[in-house]
Amino acid sequence: MSLEEARECLVNLEKDCVLRNVKAALDEGIPASKIILDSLSKAMEEIGRLYESGDYFIAELIEAASIFKEAMRILEPKLREEASRMKAVKRARIVIGTVKGDVHDIGKTLVAIMLQAAGHEVIDLGVDVSVEKFIEAVEKYKPDIVGMSALLTTTARYMKTVIDELTRRGLRSRVKVIVGGAATTPEFAKEIGADGWAPNAIEAVKLVEKLMEVQA
Numbered sequence: 001m002s003l004e005e006a007r008e009c010l011v012n013l014e015k016d017c018v019l020r021n022v023k024a025a026l027d028e029g030i031p032a033s034k035i036i037l038d039s040l041s042k043a044m045e046e047i048g049r050l051y052e053s054g055d056y057f058i059a060e061l062i063e064a065a066s067i068f069k070e071a072m073r074i075l076e077p078k079l080r081e082e083a084s085r086m087k088a089v090k091r092a093r094i095v096i097g098t099v100k101g102d103v104h105d106i107g108k109t110l111v112a113i114m115l116q117a118a119g120h121e122v123i124d125l126g127v128d129v130s131v132e133k134f135i136e137a138v139e140k141y142k143p144d145i146v147g148m149s150a151l152l153t154t155t156a157r158y159m160k161t162v163i164d165e166l167t168r169r170g171l172r173s174r175v176k177v178i179v180g181g182a183a184t185t186p187e188f189a190k191e192i193g194a195d196g197w198a199p200n201a202i203e204a205v206k207l208v209e210k211l212m213e214v215q216a
């Protein structure tokens with residue numbers, strides 16, 4: 001089964017095998033989102049565990065990220081097609097970024113791609129985004145939503161720094177704040193005063209839709 005094989009090949013860092021199975025899965029009619037969530041993302045979690053146990057090192061994490069990104073080039077057109085079927089009722093303008101100190105960009109970019117394909121306007125600030133950059137973007141673009149991603153427990157706290165600064169500047173009531181990434185949980189999101197949390201890119205699109213309904 002190509003999904004399982006793609007997962008296994010990514011864990012073993014076998015690029016050609018990953019790409020071959022991703023293509024095969026698409027040919028079998030498996031949705032791109034399912035390939036990403038049920039196969040490639042699962043492999044990345046496993047790779048994280050191998051890193052933690054000392055079996056893999058930074059070089060392997062870098063290689064895995066590079067293979068994931070190459071697979072994304074094959075999957076992105078299909079993914080956009082699928083997300084466009086989740087067409088937004090009310091279009092939101094969203095400023096998104098991975099917070100300061102954190103350079104993990106795969107999940108954040110996936111969320112940005114899906115939101116855009118669902119019809120929202122997305123301003124992607126990239127990675128290692130400081131509070132100043134978030135504030136500047138909120139003042140400049142006047143978004144409906146600010147999205148923050150964090151994969152490290154050490155950087156997740158920075159989301160609160162951004163929320164507190166939005167409050168201090170009188171901007172908090174003008175935007176909804178959503179957060180996500182492996183270092184966050186729904187409880188954490190609530191604790192830092194965010195308006196929502198999503199476990200993955202599909203749920204992030206649904207969350208934005210829900211928040212925009214409330215605003216309408």
Ligand code: B1M
Pocket residue numbers: 041044045046047048049051052058061062064065096101102103104105106107108110111146147148149150151152153154178179180181182183197198199200201202204
């Ligand atoms: Co790093 N890393 N890493 N890493 N890395 C993790 C996160 C880690 C869990 C691995 C582990 O030890 N098990 C661990 C963090 C531990 C912790 O803090 N609890 C870790 C560490 C320790 C580190 C370094 C500190 C290692 C070192 O240097 N000693 C270092 C930090 C660098 C830094 O940021 N300052 C580091 C570096 C790297 C690489 C650069 C080598 C590479 C990233 C490359 C890149 O992104 N371009 C990397 C990788 C690849 C990983 C793992 C293996 C995979 C991450 C990934 O891409 N997942 C990761 C293991 C893991 O996550 N379990 C790990 C796939 C992606 C699709 O999932 O990003 O979770 P994810 O996104 C999902 C959801 O979370 C959600 O939707 C996405 C799509 O469905 N989501 C949102 C994400 N953002 C959202 C925002 C939303 C809503 C939903 O709203 C706004």
